[in-house]
Amino acid sequence: MNYENYGQMLKAMADPNRLKIIDLLSCGSLCACDILDHFDFTQPTLSHHMKVLQAAGIISARKEGKWQHYTLRPEFIDLFKRDTDTLLNASEHCVCDDGPLQENDSRKGVLTNEKD
Amino acid sequence: MNYENYGQMLKAMADPNRLKIIDLLSCGSLCACDILDHFDFTQPTLSHHMKVLQAAGIISARKEGKWQHYTLRPEFIDLFKRDTDTLLNASEHCVCDDGPLQENDSRKGVLTNEKD
DNA sequence: GTTAAATATAGATCATCATCTATATGTTGT
DNA sequence: ACAACATATAGATGATGATCTATATTTAAC
Numbered sequence: 001m002n003y004e005n006y007g008q009m010l011k012a013m014a015d016p017n018r019l020k021i022i023d024l025l026s027c028g029s030l031c032a033c034d035i036l037d038h039f040d041f042t043q044p045t046l047s048h049h050m051k052v053l054q055a056a057g058i059i060s061a062r063k064e065g066k067w068q069h070y071t072l073r074p075e076f077i078d079l080f081k082r083d084t085d086t087l088l089n090a091s092e093h094c095v096c097d098d099g100p101l102q103e104n105d106s107r108k109g110v111l112t113n114e115k116d
Numbered sequence: 117m118n119y120e121n122y123g124q125m126l127k128a129m130a131d132p133n134r135l136k137i138i139d140l141l142s143c144g145s146l147c148a149c150d151i152l153d154h155f156d157f158t159q160p161t162l163s164h165h166m167k168v169l170q171a172a173g174i175i176s177a178r179k180e181g182k183w184q185h186y187t188l189r190p191e192f193i194d195l196f197k198r199d200t201d202t203l204l205n206a207s208e209h210c211v212c213d214d215g216p217l218q219e220n221d222s223r224k225g226v227l228t229n230e231k232d
Numbered sequence: 233g234t235t236a237a238a239t240a241t242a243g244a245t246c247a248t249c250a251t252c253t254a255t256a257t258g259t260t261g262t
Numbered sequence: 263a264c265a266a267c268a269t270a271t272a273g274a275t276g277a278t279g280a281t282c283t284a285t286a287t288t289t290a291a292c
Contacts, residue, residue: 001139003132010135014126015280016119019203023117027206033238045281047240052279066238066289077204084200087135088193090143131250149268161251163270168249182259182268 006083009076012056017041018049022072025059031067122199125192128172133157134165141175141188148184 013019021035036046050070053059058076062069129135137151152162166186169175174192178185 003135003139007130007132007135010126010130014123014130016123017280019119019123019126023119023203026204031238041280042282043239044241044283048280051240063239063288068239072204081200081204084197087139088142088188088197133250147268157250158252159269160253160271164250167270179269184269 001083001086006080006087009056009058009080009083012052012058015049018053021049021053022058025070025072029062029069029071031069033067035070117199117202122196122203125172125174125196125199128168128174131165134169137165137169138174138188141186145178145185145187148186151186 013022017039020038024030024035024038032043032046032050035050036043039046050059050061050068053070054061056076057073057079059070060073062071129138133155136154140146140151140154148159148162148166151166152159155162166175166177166184169186170177172192173189173195175186176189178187
């Protein structure tokens, strides 16, 4: 489990407007102007949100004429569901199984418990 | 689907350190000092993170002597999985099925398409 | 080629956040 | 009571983020 990568996806999703965009795209691809119709904010703001979602690997963009078509990436859907399950279900080997640190523990100060 | 509430959970999770805390708690309850052993940051910073997780309904706290025991809330696990499925799977009725807004559309300017 | 439409970029602003140090509060054992 | 430990609170700081206005770029249509 890579906390950094999963965290990036979560951060990109952690905005009500972007959640709604993802929800819209879960039904199929849409172009920017169609998405914009569902919101109150300005076009540059939408452009910003779509960039954030792309940078997180959540959506892909395909230009067709003057339209940008956005699609929810299946790889994201798979990875996100997988990471969520890994996080919320107790895994076979838990970080906490390593026990607390002792005074002369070699792990002290170093994050060797990382599951990344 | 309540984007605001789901967004709050996501925002609270959208930090690598808090993700690791959740991962630790997925194996069972832990007290603050045991959690702190797995990190490099200071005790007040942990205190802050635990508050954020509590405020989002992700964990619960139970004081026992001088120890605070933290537990991953089963209700959170259920709700989060449910919301995630709702978001990523095309629902029967999609916002986009309503079609684009027309000039005299009564929906114009009002977010009546909300699925909340 | 000029106009209109769709989208992107630049730069600014205000809010939120992760972290720190310093200190306070509460609890247990002597 | 006092010392030691576990945790919380206050306040500051530097970074990041959501949004805006203004403007640029790209593309289709006439």
